[in-house]
Amino acid sequence: MLRYSLVGAVLMAATPALAQTITEDEVRAAVGAIDTEAIIANDAHDRNWLNYGLNYAETRYSQLDAIDTENVGELGLQWSYSLNSDRGVQSTPIVVDGVMYVTASWSIVHALDAVTGEPLWVYDPEVPGDFGKRGCCDVVNRGVAVYDGKVYVGAFDGYLHAIDAATGERVWRVDTIENRDMSYTITGAPRVINGKVIIGNGGAEFGVRGYITAYDTETGEENWRWYTVPGDPSEPFENEAMEMAAETWDPSASYWEAGGGGTVWDAMAYDPDLNLLYIGTGNGSPWNQHLRSPAGGDNLFLASIVALNPDTGEYVWHYQNTPGDTWDYTSTQHIILADLEIGGEMRQVLMQAPKNGFFYVIDRVTGEFISAEPFVETTWATAYGEDGRPIENPAARSKDEPFETVPSAYGAHNWHPMSYNPDTGLVYIPAQGVPLVQATDPNWELNSHRPMSTMSGVGWNLGYLFNVVAPEATPFGHLLAWDPVEQREVWRAEYVSPWNGGTLTTAGNLVFQGTADGRFIAYNATDGALLWQVPVTSGVVAAPNTWEHEGEQYVTIAVGWGGVYGLMQRATDRVGAGRVFTFRVGADAQMPEAEMSMRTELVSGVPYDPEHISAGLATYVSNCLFCHGVPGVNNGGAIPNLGYSDAGTLMDAEAWVLEGIGVDRGMPSFADKLTAEDVANLVAFIQGTADSLQPQ
Template identity: 80%
Template sequence: MKYVFGAAIALCATQAMSERVITPDEIRAAVGAIDTQAIVENDTHDRNWLNYGLNYAETRYSQLNGITTDNVGELGLAWSYGLESRRGVEATPIVVDGVMFVSASWSIVHALDAVTGEQLWVYDPEVPPEFASKGCCDVVNRGVAVYDGKVYVAAYDGYLHAIDAATGVQVWKADTIENRELSYTSTGAPRIINGKVIIGNGGAEYGVRGYVSAYDAETGELDWRWYTVPGNPEKPFENDAMRMAAETWDPSAKYWEAGGGGTVWDAMAYDEELNLLYIGVGNGSPWNRHLRSPAGGDNLFLASIVALNPDTGDYVWHYQNTPGDTWDYTSTQHIILADLEIEGEMRQVLMQAPKNGFFYVIDRANGEFISAEPFVETTWASAYGENGRPIENPAARSKEEPFETVPSAYGAHNWHPMSYNPDTGLVYIPAQGVPLVQSTDPNWELNSHKPLSTMSGMGWNLGYLFNAIAPEATPFGHLLAWDPVAQKEVWRAEYVSPWNGGTLTTAGNLVFQGTADGRFIAYDATNGDTLWQVPVTSGVVAAPMTWERDGVQYVTIAVGWGGVYGLMQRATERVGPGRVFTFRVGGTAEMPDFGTSERTELLTGVAYNPDDVADGLAVYVSNCLFCHGVPGVNNGGAIPNLGYSNADVIANAGDWILEGAGVHNGMPRFDGHLNDREVKQLIAFIQGTADAIGAAGQ
């Protein structure tokens, strides 16, 4: 555990630099006053940002109007702060009375003076570097929670930490993983409701059973746990919901041996009047339903929104966005609560734009389907019937033929938060497309490393091969302003790449978003006019937030390129370390320098046997593809593309693959299932592919 508080030394340094001192007693008083009612009451003014999505409804709409369409062009940097991170930064900061708490990659938490950016303390949960291999999508963390004097972070290795907000000292630590032989991780932000810290886990790609858990905020004791998919039907079911769900699964393939999936790794929302907690449930394990549940079935509660009683964890209702999911169409994307007038009647609704490309409006009191319309092109289904079920394209479930699924498993909208502005009536969605063709993997076996079986050497259990034929679609990314009542697009802003950051909207008639190509932009929320933008130090994936102190409104965004797409792709050569930027009208701080990629030359000169290239491809697909990408097609994202590596690194690849030279950076050892011969085959594929690309470009 690392503490960078230094008590009097740190406070004296802060005073000398800024003439502003935040004492531990002030932090203790401010955060000590935060409870469920305080989070609810903050929604009357929004001066603080007390919950991941600002409020329990997760609207990311701030009532602050100190920054408007008239003066947003006068925004300048107030301060920036280095997070010392070169992996993905996905967090939305929390601000309480001028104190900011923000997490970086590896789940490290930073406490800052929100007005000056001065560091107060740093808490390192000491996630073991080798744990990086247990997650699909970068060593990220989406944020912390605050409650009753403590800061809570769900660390990547599945431990939930409670930290004293005033000092950065650990109060307690709870293990959220029920079976540590399996590859569970935690990347989402906790939510705290009535003294219970609620958190899920990731890991459905690897073969786990999903669940969501509630812990006592004071002691860390487990209060309740609700599973999202049924277990072995030969054993007693935990509750009636699991008994109901089991009727929608085919037991012939023993789905429980692969866990079933359904991890709750991100979206939650809470209605304090209905006392309902809404969770978004993830994909199946394996992805391919032909292998997971051969006779078909809806496979509850995969790809569903589920309403629970937050006090007991009891099931109340569900709506399944994608029955019988087979495309990794998780429903873990942002859930927003709102009251909308629909056909002359005010309805209490929740809204979601999940991976599958349809925008949903659901009655949040009872789960009744209201409407769903595509917000991007969709080839897997054309529409939804009045019964709330998709009208599917039968070819999308082909067991024999490859199919270009649109949206792909990257999603039409992934975890990047959207926002809802009640003044404009619009939802602002980070929409995207990343082409993929998927086909059933005929050789898949549970937990079996087989050449060409996608990422099987890393423990993935997908049951699919990808891009056996080339996709026809082209990548895209845009900010989409969507009318949830009329279910139609109002305006959009086009970008050069997918994987752009989350959105914030405000009473100043503004929308803020960071982009994959390293810009932070403000738009007119009504018509989409670009009003202000500034370059930042890398691509942006996190969502901005806003807060007020002493009558001044600030806008903050955490910057750091990464995430599953960002591991192997990027849209800017700026690769500066993770950094927090805070802006205000009239800010005069200098923007920091940024680094640029040094991966500029294709790999050349490594000796190899051309006869090894084909075998090297098979080894590469099963061990390396989803982290390093295809060698030489680009120079990589947060992780290097090996076709642009140093020749000495590739020539000595055995040091990295078999000896663990990169473990400190999160690269696992492969000596458990690869040998010297296969390393030589990998070298041949990497250098051979780079040579082919180089020759084609001449």
């Protein structure tokens, strides 16, 4: 299915319309020279952006300093380019000698002249629209990898694609999903190390077993696969690590039937000197440990950092951030490698600020715990002991009573990349809070659609109900400058909303970040003074990059609101399609006009039977809630809030819900789950809720 018109792309592409100067031969020469050594060598100057996190250490710190605190206020638009997508854009562009590769929603890859913004080619992996229901958190993609003349992208439907970097033609495609009856996806960016392209999958909400896989860059042949959680203990274990992990799970609930979870859907980092690949692993399946592993246990390797040999996939060591995770506290958040002086001794460390709200410093050679301190308020645990284990609040694991988890499952820091500046010694974290109360779902059954069981109609396996009582916390979002040695906050910038974009820091003593309310901002990295800002056409969730071409430094940000929070909520009425912006000191191109939301009126006038509202609520919670939000609470995010839909949409509800007229845009058909009576109940709940909110 084609969601992208190349003609349309050209018409809406670059500002200003400068002549394209890059030839296929030049692209072939540039990207053909990229290998592991070239990525390492780029560390000497950072002129290109060759890896998702800039370098293998994933610092997102650029040594470029032509843009600094003195002239950043003179940044102007060089060009902007429409990605022609209306869902979340999470990509960090890769830039090689003036060629840019950036992904949009639905895993579509755009190759651009980085200086002019003119398109070179567009590659659509043609992800089926109905595959959208298999992902928890929007049809997003975080970017590509480049190596030896090819561009690699993991598509949302689980295929890994190798593309000719010069022409945009497919070289090979391989299926990363071992069982297509299960809801695996890919949203993360691949990494390439020593001739192997490495990718993990998402899907722990749906009942899958996590793994990470390495493929040969030339042929796509699988080199190795490492599972993150044990399988059926009646079968031989794949390796000693899985045998060790099985001892930490209770087999009485047949955890392997729900997959166990632990998907590797984002974070990776690599130390070439130690030849160690570091990965972050995800949450359990189901989330609720009382249902997954009733006798408890650490449930290795959920919510862990694991060190692997990237050549063989062999386990080396692990550190588990959240033993026995029951709160969706994934450890898939950004991992950064650095050398820090701690207690008078230089230590080779890795740093992580995962969803559970603690900032970790771990010895990356051995996996030894060094320190962990909360960077936001935490109610599930108060501190970490010297043994590296959390000191938990017993109420946080209650089987019988609701508990307001702080941080919530949205995380104190989610996938949005943080950055580390060795000049200031600070890490810049997109910190946040989204209130939730969770309670055990007494009706949960594996892979069963049960009314009032959260999102069970689309295959979610959580074992929890949410906000059965109102949360007491309030939402927040801020940029946090954190000292990882002293484990303390140095400064912060407050925002109006959670879900702000990732960060970039530079030798110009700058920090760049996009915000949920649609701004792109530069701060003084030392003290947090706001130095420059510009409104963009949508809320921002992606992280920026910076690069140099022919002696000129540029800053680029991909814009497009979405993601699991962004599906339901937004902090700006600017709702433009995904777009890439590139800035340069002294540039003066005109910013594109912002498209404003037209969802301004609550739906009204649709007939319904009030007796159907209660049944409609139960159906809504199990099928619609995490995409469309609570009707009428707001006008929605990347997906419309149905309380603000027009009356015709509700009157045509059967066509949308049962006949699948929105499948190409990711709205699944529920014909196998719901009936016409269920649809009538949904309409009653939506219109009835909207009516209750109308001014009297």
